[in-house]
Amino acid sequence: xxxxVVLAALAFAAAAGAAELKAxxxxxxxxxxxxxxxxxxxxxxxxxxxxxxxxxxxxxxEPCRDEMPSIERLRQSLAGTPFEVLAVNIGEPLGRIERFxxxxxxxxxxxxxxxxSAAKAWKARVVPATFLxxxxxxxxxxxxxxxxxxxxxxxxxxxELLE
Amino acid sequence: MDRxxxxxTSAAAAAAxxxxxxxxxxxxxxxxxxxxxxxxxxxxxxxxxxxxxxxxTDDTDWQKTVGSTWTGNAARARVASDGKYGATMVFAEWRxxxxxxxxxxxxxxxxxxxxxxxxxxxxxxxxxxxxxRAFYLAPTExxxxxxxxxxxxxxxxxxASSDVEKARAIYEWVVDNTFRDPKxxxxxxxxxxxMLESGNLGGKCGDLNAMFVGLARSVSVPARDVYGLRxxxxxxxxxxxxxxxxxxxxxxxxxxxxxxxxxxxxxxxPADVRKVVLEEPPGKLAVNDPRVEAARKRLFxxxxxxYLAYNMGHDVKLPNSSGPKLPYLMYINxxxxxxxxxxxxxxxxxxxxxxxxxxx
Numbered sequence: 087x088x089x090x091v092v093l094a095a096l097a098f099a100a101a102a103g104a105a106e107l108k109a110x111x112x113x114x115x116x117x118x119x120x121x122x123x124x125x126x127x128x129x130x131x132x133x134x135x136x137x138x139x140x141x142x143x144x145x146x147x148e149p150c151r152d153e154m155p156s157i158e159r160l161r162q163s164l165a166g167t168p169f170e171v172l173a174v175n176i177g178e179p180l181g182r183i184e185r186f187x188x189x190x191x192x193x194x195x196x197x198x199x200x201x202x203s204a205a206k207a208w209k210a211r212v213v214p215a216t217f218l219x220x221x222x223x224x225x226x227x228x229x230x231x232x233x234x235x236x237x238x239x240x241x242x243x244x245x246e247l248l249e
Numbered sequence: 250m251d252r253x254x255x256x257x258t259s260a261a262a263a264a265a266x267x268x269x270x271x272x273x274x275x276x277x278x279x280x281x282x283x284x285x286x287x288x289x290x291x292x293x294x295x296x297x298x299x300x301x302x303x304x305x306t307d308d309t310d311w312q313k314t315v316g317s318t319w320t321g322n323a324a325r326a327r328v329a330s331d332g333k334y335g336a337t338m339v340f341a342e343w344r345x346x347x348x349x350x351x352x353x354x355x356x357x358x359x360x361x362x363x364x365x366x367x368x369x370x371x372x373x374x375x376x377x378x379x380x381x382r383a384f385y386l387a388p389t390e391x392x393x394x395x396x397x398x399x400x401x402x403x404x405x406x407x408x409a410s411s412d413v414e415k416a417r418a419i420y421e422w423v424v425d426n427t428f429r430d431p432k433x434x435x436x437x438x439x440x441x442x443x444m445l446e447s448g449n450l451g452g453k454c455g456d457l458n459a460m461f462v463g464l465a466r467s468v469s470v471p472a473r474d475v476y477g478l479r480x481x482x483x484x485x486x487x488x489x490x491x492x493x494x495x496x497x498x499x500x501x502x503x504x505x506x507x508x509x510x511x512x513x514x515x516x517x518x519p520a521d522v523r524k525v526v527l528e529e530p531p532g533k534l535a536v537n538d539p540r541v542e543a544a545r546k547r548l549f550x551x552x553x554x555x556y557l558a559y560n561m562g563h564d565v566k567l568p569n570s571s572g573p574k575l576p577y578l579m580y581i582n583x584x585x586x587x588x589x590x591x592x593x594x595x596x597x598x599x600x601x602x603x604x605x606x607x608x609x
Binding site: 142144146147148149150176177179181182202205206210211212213214230231 | 283306308313314315316317318319320326327328355357607609
């Protein structure tokens with residue numbers, strides 16, 4: 087097969103903090119069915135009715151590590167609301183992820199995309215790649231690259247989805 | 250195991266490893282690698298831009314992309330494509346006034362050694378659609394398939410009927426008639442018409458493997474160049490076919506493939522046979538040296554994947570660049586103040602590439 091030009095949707099990933107969420111125009115939401123570190127299966131479809139932040143990341147990705155605390159801050163600030171975070175690790179061994187989480191405890195599930203198939207389905211070849219999924223299960227916003235997820239513009243977008 | 254048995258086993262293992270390229274595959278296991286490409290645009294004047302090639306987008310049974318990320322001070326950066334071959338790259342742009350433009354791109358990918366047994370057609374082998382067949386037979390700006398190219402290929406393949414026979418004849422011809430010229434800048438730009446017309450068949454991989462591709466296409470054998478980077482030492486015992494340190498800034502290398510019904514895409518690398526001849530220690534080996542003969546046998550049908558494939562693109566127009574088309578995208582490119590920097594001079598542009606294997 088001729089090389090397939092898939093990355094047109096991978097738009098801007100600008101310098102940290104300077105970028106905004108981009109409205110999603112990439113079509114239907116791909117399925118997401120993955121196990122977490124404890125073997126529990128998470129299905130995005132089961133989160134219907136909630137706003138879900140799906141973050142594709144890896145321990146070797148510096149911007150991923152840098153933005154992770156801001157995702158945790160956002161989650162904590164929205165405690166008690168129908169907001170969830172699913173952090174999808176791309177293709178790394180369990181031990182490496184666990185060592186990372188010992189240094190950076192997170193209050194949201196880390197899912198294991200062992201063969202990178204979910205990342206490919208979501209076109210997350212560049213990390214971090216983060217998607218905001220609305221209560222209806224449709225992707226509403228996407229951001230490629232590091233972002234301060236606890237910043238006011240992001241909170242505003244999330245609040246709109248939660249309304 | 251007693252000491253004597255241990256010594257015997259060790260001696261046998263050492264002898265086996267001394268034999269050049271004994272088995273087609275060094276390993277059937279997937280290996281994970283990480284490359285870090287750091288680009289600094291020195292002495293910027295006005296708006297600066299850089300284009301950094303990324304690992305091949307499509308997964309194959311010999312290379313899979315895990316992902317890429319980047320850091321730096323670009324005003325904007327995004328993944329871009331050449332739009333025709335799917336050659337992907339990070340495009341970064343810095344505003345006028347940025348004193349020290351810098352970007353660092355990290356990519357992770359997996360590779361596995363690759364070999365095609367040309368004695369055994371595969372029942373479910375990949376098929377080429379008519380459109381793809383036409384695509385991989387078409388001339389490019391730098392690789393014509395008519396005139397002296399076709400005339401030469403017809404002579405080379407006289408008596409050959411199948412695609413494998415034609416490709417084999419062309420491969421042997423390239424090995425026998427070309428040579429690696431150490432004075433060629435970079436990997437050579439693959440102007441095969443000029444090479445044939447001048448009779449000067451010296452060059453590097455960009456020339457010699459482009460010669461294979463052009464000759465093959467001209468006699469209706471689909472073929473393509475693959476542009477990439479050596480990322481590790483050779484496990485087959487060839488110092489010249491791998492890299493000896495994590496610094497792979499100058500380890501760019503292109504390979505080639507041809508398509509044969511019943512087998513799919515078949516890896517070849519006649520340019521690396523000529524590299525073994527010239528560079529394998531102590532250097533300037535005879536063509537009948539066992540190390541050359543072993544490499545010649547294996548490089549028609551197999552690749553050691555101590556290698557990262559970037560893309561298979563020709564005549565690449567860099568997005569957002571006012572510069573001319575490139576014969577291919579394998580190096581880091583940058584421009585500042587509307588002027589392209591020399592992509593073959595990492596020191597003037599200031600880029601470096603490091604590679605390491607990632608163990609679990």
